Amino acid sequence: MKSPRAAAERAAPITEWEALVVEAVGTVIEFWRFKRNQGRVWALLYLRGREMTAHDLQEALALSKGAVSMVTRELEEWGVVSRVRSDADAAWHFHAETDLMKMVGRVIEKRESKLVLGVKADLERAERLARASGDVPPDVLARLHRMKTLASVIDRAVRGFLHTARLDVGGAVSVLSGVLPVRRPRRGSARISPG
Amino acid sequence: MKSPRAAAERAAPITEWEALVVEAVGTVIEFWRFKRNQGRVWALLYLRGREMTAHDLQEALALSKGAVSMVTRELEEWGVVSRVRSDADAAWHFHAETDLMKMVGRVIEKRESKLVLGVKADLERAERLARASGDVPPDVLARLHRMKTLASVIDRAVRGFLHTARLDVGGAVSVLSGVLPVRRPRRGSARISPG
DNA sequence: GGTGTAGTTCAAGCGCGCTTGAACTGCAAG
DNA sequence: CTTGCAGTTCAAGCGCGCTTGAACTACACC
Missing domain, CATH: 1.10.287 (Helix Hairpins)
Structure with a gap:
């Protein structure tokens, strides 16, 4: 394969209970007139408590490449998600701040x-x-x-x-x-x- | 003509300042997740302070027949507009309650x-x-x-x-x-x- | 240089709720 | 009964914002 590192850390598929949480937060955030996917992304990052790549998020939440890019950028601008460049991997990793x-x-x-x-x-x-x-x-x-x-x-x-x-x-x-x-x-x- | 009464009391067309008020209330009500036209109808009824027929509302606010029917029914259900049968006219007349x-x-x-x-x-x-x-x-x-x-x-x-x-x-x-x-x-x- | 992956952008498509307008009922007058 | 107006209903249309996905840039490694 092309990228053994990324392949090794393949995103864990989302579990049923994680989906419940993610959708619940999505619903609330949507009610407050934000985009549902903003809430979903933040929720998963916060719940898991560890960094995830854009690709991880894309797979776990069934989002398109573009959607992940837009949503993460917005969350970053608001300061509820931050992006770090990990040593082990060329890709950006996101993690959730707690002051949603x-x-x-x-x-x-x-x-x-x-x-x-x-x-x-x-x-x-x-x-x-x-x-x-x-x-x-x-x-x-x-x-x-x-x-x-x-x-x-x-x-x-x-x-x-x-x-x-x-x-x-x-x-x-x-x-x-x-x-x-x-x-x-x-x-x-x-x-x-x-x- | 067919209906001299209604013709005589043709709805006054909406003035510029009335439109400002109506749209302002519409905007606020829309922000609170109600239909803009619900706010517009209530606002005009409240502002003018006198009864208006469905037809008056339709003309003043540039609504369709159906829209007036739906919006007024909803406002009535919520108790912010009431409907009275006037003696002088066969049509229903609406007037605004104040507890929006x-x-x-x-x-x-x-x-x-x-x-x-x-x-x-x-x-x-x-x-x-x-x-x-x-x-x-x-x-x-x-x-x-x-x-x-x-x-x-x-x-x-x-x-x-x-x-x-x-x-x-x-x-x-x-x-x-x-x-x-x-x-x-x-x-x-x-x-x-x-x- | 070339190749491959990560990430961004944006026009086009899609979904969803509001609005329309025609067909309908109901009522009163002729 | 017929005519005409008042009002209701609802399928179809429209508008608007979100999402998609392909084309693009950026960067790292060979």
Whole structure:
């Protein structure tokens, strides 16, 4: 064969239980508007806990060459996967970082900001136009104004969520990396298992 | 003509500023995984503050007959739009309720529950299978367990958000209906019932 | 130089959900 | 009964984003 090294370390085919985990993470990540395969790749890397080549990933997850390239690049940009050049092998090897949720939080926040800024600008322009036109009844203007208020309320609620999630996820990061978060006798946080 | 009543009350074509509002709400509602046209219809009904027929909506928002029928039925099922038979006209008239966010919160919560329950079940099954197979290294089992913990953490964060959002939106409802929310510095008992 | 493998890019294809519009029911007036 | 409008349904069409796979670059070894 051409590459005895790679051939020797042929990727282990994915097991049934690994597939369950991979698809579960894929489903969640898809729900948060990322690509399913991003979640699948991260999940497998994290689960196995050792480096895998692009080729390994391609076979284990039944992806095309191109898909692996795109997905890994995106995960790398977000800092949830890193790529190392191993000595024993000419190929790149990927391994999972543990701060998946930090990335999710960051990206969601950016998306939300963009959305909210656009909407706010549109509502304000609408209000200006409506006032300028002069023939808009006061009750309609009042409702328009209330919608702006609603937008702010929603915005604040989402930001509050992201903030809280970020904090909670601070614990989650530790959970993923194996470091136990400080046990606070808060609400039912007794879920954390001994390492 | 055939129907002098309807002809006389021809729907006012949508103005530029109304379009801005309608599209803004459509964008937000779409972001929350509802149909854009659901947001557009609700927004126009709410903004104008008076009843509109299916035909009015069709013209004002450039929708097809079928689309109006589907969208209004869905909005009705969620309780954010109601339908009344006017005396002056044989047709149904729609008008907007003000508790849009209550619906959004409810539906999002349902979706999230479904997702989380499925994921939890899958991860638990995976853990059982992995243990049963016997040849899974302990560190991998540990990571699998940690993923379950992460799932719980995320779940709790989302539920916290929805809870908070629901409360905040209690105020928002009042905002939309014109009743000013009481400025309570603390959350919790801010449930305002005008009736 | 040539050969082979690793990885990237992007136009074309595919899948999936939303929208359309024609056929349908129902009702009221003539 | 017929006519005409209001509203519903659903198969087919369309749009949009993800995936594919072939052509490409890059690099290592001979």
